[in-house]
Amino acid sequence: MAATEQGSDELSLAGPNKNELENIEIELLLTGIHRLYGYDFRNYALSSIKRRIWHHVHAENLPSISALQEKVLHDRTCFERLIYSLSIPVTEMFRDxxxxxxxRQKVVPLLRTYPYIRIWHAGCSTGEEVYSMAILLQEEGLYEKARIYATDMNNRSLQQAKEGVYEISKMKQYTKNYLEAGGKHAFSKYYTAKYNSVIFQPDLRKNIIFAEHNLATDTSFNEFNVIFCRNVMIYFNDELRDHVHGLFCESLSRFGVLVLGAKESIHFTGYSDCYEPLDRVEKIYRKAK
Known part of the structure; x- marks a missing residue:
């Protein structure tokens, strides 16, 4: 009996293994960020958030996640760099x-029947898809009666979106996307080239409202005819994903349209029965009730 008790004591003194300790460090870091700064990453998918945290630990030349926690809690500029790392923008003009x-084919005809159109781009990143929507609506004669609300939790990305300035090297791919998306003009009419960058025409921004919004913590702020949220929820766990779907269902008007990313779905959420598919392949759904 004594030998068994001694072995048990030795086991308990060994403490958690490396993976358990790492998860504890991540939990403490994310809890500290939430309590001090109000940003909630606690329900993001662990594997994704872990990779991004370690990437930032190395970028800051720190030895551990605990060291990152100490620096983040005492240095706001370090926190702002981390926020950018945790919400790395991945987007392009007319993506997919x-x-x-x-x-154009299935949703625009519905929008023509509305006297006024509100569209929410949730998690708009650096704004490429927002300007894509502005161009599409302008070409379909709907932009003057539309308001596009472009939100993101990453202020640095939002600032770039507001400026509408992008690398000229990307225009070849963006032009190809635009034409495949049914574009009706020369894509170059929508921007002005300057040195190694392009700036999109100011008239595309006149009906766009850019604002910070955190899907994990913030509430609905309007009623929308269309919500775009593409390849954002792939980083969330089931609990947060369900929460966000509830937010979208609450925010959509009757017969409103939800557009998701290629790897996302409303299935296996508590809100799948709120929608009917407009296009299953492209993940476009219409609120049914």
Whole structure:
């Protein structure tokens, strides 16, 4: 009996293994960020958030996640750099052109019946898809009666979106996407080239409202005819994903349209029965009740 008790004591003194300790460090870091700064990453998918945290630990030349926690809690500029790392923007103009072509064909006819159109781009990143929507609506004669609300939790990305300035090297790919998405003009009419950058025409921004919004913590702020949220929820766990779907369902008007990313779905959420598919392939759904 004594030998068994001694072995048990030795086991308990060994403490958690490396993976358990790492998870504890991450939990403490995310809890500290939430309590001090109000940003909630606690329900993001662990594997994704872990990779991004370690990337930032190395970028800051720190030895551990605990060291990052100490620096983040005492240095706001370090926190702001971390926020940018945790919400790395991945987007492009007319990304997945087939989606935008289907939107022209199946959603635009519905929007023509509305006297006023509100569209929410949730998690708009650096704004490429927002300007894509502005161009599409302008070409379909709907932009003057539309308001696009472009939100993101990453202020640095939002600032770039507001400026509408992008690398000229990306225009070849963006032009290809635009034409495949049913574009009706020369894509170059929408921007002015200057040195190694382009700036999109100011008239595309006049009906766009950029604002900070955190899907994990903030509430609904309007009623919308269309909500775009593409490839954002792939980083969330089931609990947060369900919470966000509830937010979208609450925010959509009757017969409003929800557009998701290629790897996302409303299935296996508590809100799947709120929608009917407009296009299953392109993940476009219409609120049914």
């Amino acid at each position: 052109p087939g989606l935008f072509l289907t939107f």
